[in-house]
Amino acid sequence: MALVAFAPAAWAQAEWKPDRNVEFIIGATPGSQLDTIVRRAQAIWQEKGLVEAPVTPVNKAGGSQSIATAYLLNQRAGDGHYLEVFYPTLLSSYAIGNHNVDYSRATPLACLGSEYYVWAVRADSLIQSGKDLIARLSSDPGSLSMGTSNIGGIGHIQMLSVLKAGGVNVGKLKMVGFKGGSEARTALLGGHIDTNSTSGSNMLGDKQSGKIRVIAVNAPKRLGGAYADIPTWKELGVDAPVISGWTCVVGAQGLSQAQIAYWDRAFAALVKTDEWKSDAARRLRSLEYKNSSETRAFLKAEYQALQTLVKALGVVKPRKNSR
CATH class of the missing domain: 3.40.190.10 (Periplasmic binding protein-like II)
Incomplete structure (x- = not known):
């Protein structure tokens, strides 16, 4: 009986939700596509009560989005009140050697779709x-x-x-x-x-x-x-890899399972709203949502593919030690 009584209490303690302001970091300037995506997510979350804590977009442009990632990773380990949205540029620039911020230290949370x-x-x-x-x-x-x-x-x-x-x-x-x-x-x-x-x-x-x-x-x-009338490169006889501008979200390094679960629910609820779907259609953005575990596998595969591609293109250069 004691064990049965203890289980709900332990479960309640494992629950997590933000209890103060959430910073949603954007590695681009105000008015950019990344900025627009974050501000739309913020508005829907707040209007529908999907995230009760205030969410503040924070622009940290520059360095192929590495400035934003460095800001996320700097002394914020285990803090679920920080999110960052980014494009594959963060990965491709790291693979090339343009910056030394190791994005893989962050906690994958979601992928929200792609633009071509x-x-x-x-x-x-x-x-x-x-x-x-x-x-x-x-x-x-x-x-x-x-x-x-x-x-x-x-x-x-x-x-x-x-x-x-x-x-x-x-x-x-x-x-x-x-x-x-x-x-x-x-x-x-x-x-x-x-x-x-x-x-x-x-x-x-x-x-x-x-x-x-x-x-x-x-x-x-x-x-x-x-x-609709514009051909793909493959139709034109160019057999090149299809590379899209996907949008993914990570949190600080070392987030707990309870924190990850909270953001899984928040993003899953976001992409199901009519407002999000209509905005995606208007901006020609595909609705290819991935949860945290799917995002982790996706980012790993994408980085490996980009490593191979940039080597084949001959654009890799020496990089300083990662941080």
């Missing part, structure tokens, strides 16, 4: 199609300026992988890095670069207004809506 990359030129460009682009760069790799939001970031890596698969000498490309997708988009529209590849939501308005020509998408199948 579109390739675009200005509407007045002589490049009419993806095949035109491959032909031009195969003949003269440095003849066009290629914009990317972050040298070493996942957008850059997917561009290199597509062009390498198309027979282009990627070591001679004229790549121009920007601080974010919005800056690269502005450069394309202003004629400062010849082509850009970014997530579909970044270019949607410009495509609909006729300012750009989208020539291909890096996706397993054609995207819907305004991009």
